[in-house]
Amino acid sequence: MPTLIFDIETVGEDFSAMDETTKESLTRWIKREAYSEAEYASQLQDLEDGLGFSPLTGQIVAIGVLDAEREKTAVYYQPGGEGKEIIEEEGCKYEALSEKDMLTKFWGIARQYDTFVTFNGRSFDVPFLWTRSAVHGVKPTKNLMANRYLSSQPWNAKHVDLFDQLSFYGSVRRKGSLHLWTRAFGIESPKSQGVTGDDVRGLFREGKCREIARYNARDLRATFELYRRYQEYFTFSDDRG
Numbered sequence: 001m002p003t004l005i006f007d008i009e010t011v012g013e014d015f016s017a018m019d020e021t022t023k024e025s026l027t028r029w030i031k032r033e034a035y036s037e038a039e040y041a042s043q044l045q046d047l048e049d050g051l052g053f054s055p056l057t058g059q060i061v062a063i064g065v066l067d068a069e070r071e072k073t074a075v076y077y078q079p080g081g082e083g084k085e086i087i088e089e090e091g092c093k094y095e096a097l098s099e100k101d102m103l104t105k106f107w108g109i110a111r112q113y114d115t116f117v118t119f120n121g122r123s124f125d126v127p128f129l130w131t132r133s134a135v136h137g138v139k140p141t142k143n144l145m146a147n148r149y150l151s152s153q154p155w156n157a158k159h160v161d162l163f164d165q166l167s168f169y170g171s172v173r174r175k176g177s178l179h180l181w182t183r184a185f186g187i188e189s190p191k192s193q194g195v196t197g198d199d200v201r202g203l204f205r206e207g208k209c210r211e212i213a214r215y216n217a218r219d220l221r222a223t224f225e226l227y228r229r230y231q232e233y234f235t236f237s238d239d240r241g
Contacts, residue, residue, distance in 0.1 A: 001114035001158070003068035005227065006106070007219045008125050009077075009197070009212050011204045012051025012058040026057070052201060053124075055131035061204055063102045063129075064216040065109055066224050068117070075216050076102040080209035092217045094210060100136040103129065107141045113157075116144055117227050119178045120163040162226055165234060178222060187225040190218035 015023070026047060034040035052058040062077040072091075079096035086095045097105065106129070110116070118125050126144045133140055142157040149169070150158065167175040182189045195203075195215045203211050 002112060003115040003117060004110065004113040005066040005068060005117045005220055005224050006121070006125065007064045007118065007216055007223060008060050008128060009062040009200050009216050010052040010055075010058045010128060011061050011201050012048070012053075015048045015051065049201070055128045055135070058128075060099050060102060060128065060132055061200065061209065062213050062216040063106050064213075064220045065106065066220040068224060068227070071224075073217055073220055075213040075220075076105055077209050077213040077216070078102070078204075080204065080207035089214075094213050094217075096209070099132065100138060103133045103136055103138045107133065107138060110140075110142045110144075110157075113142075115158045115160065116142070117160045117162065117223065119181075119223050119226070120161065121159065122148060122161045122164060126159070160227070160230075162223065162230055165230060166226075178219070178226070181226055182222045185226065185229050187222055187229075188218075190215060190222045193218065 015026075018026075027044065030040060030043045030047065034043055060078075062075055064073065064075040066073045074093040074095065076095050076097050078099060086093065088094070095105075122145065130140055130145070143155050144157055144159045146155045147158065148161075148164065150160065162181075163175065164170075166181060176184075179189045179191055181187075193215075195211065197215075200212050200215070203209070
């Protein structure tokens with residue numbers, strides 16, 4: 001079955017630019033629970049740093065896809081100040097698009113695949129993609145939230161979330177990040193070149209969106225290599241995903 005690995009990068013809105021009603025809604029619990037001004041300031045900073053984790057207060061700045069059979073990679077990213085152009089580096093195509101165009105491109109590509117692979121995609125990537133698509137009036141083409149337990153006859157897509165699979169659906173206490181899993185298997189971590197997910201917000205503000213796209217491409221490669229280990233050592237011939 002054609003298999004697509006995918007991953008997204010997101011950033012939050014500028015809190016200071018939000019309307020007062022939205023600010024009040026977001027900070028109500030902080031005001032209620034903070035025991036000092038210093039605590040309030042600290043929790044407010046955490047809130048601002050975390051706005052990119054929700055599709056209601058954030059947006060997608062990069063969507064990466066990797067064809068597992070052909071080992072072809074593409075990353076679509078918001079252009080920032082770098083211009084809308086298409087380049088290719090180290091076997092990966094980079095194309096600058098608006099968020100809406102990225103989503104349209106992704107769901108168009110998804111039509112061609114039966115199996116999808118992510119790391120924590122059911123909890124983050126897919127709900128974010130789905131909601132941001134709805135915001136822009138873009139219709140998803142695959143139900144990537146169905147069949148969590150990889151039943152033999154999925155509706156129109158099989159989604160292998162490696163976070164689910166390698167933690168045995170949450171059975172283990174220490175579930176492990178993508179970095180820890182790649183480290184254990186001797187796979188190059190996407191963080192190996194000094195950029196982490198925590199840096200995406202700052203890079204976006206600085207207009208360094210291609211750096212975000214390159215980080216996304218490393219995420220894809222690491223997930224792909226981890227998927228290979230999963231297929232080899234965590235599945236049997238009759239249930240291999």
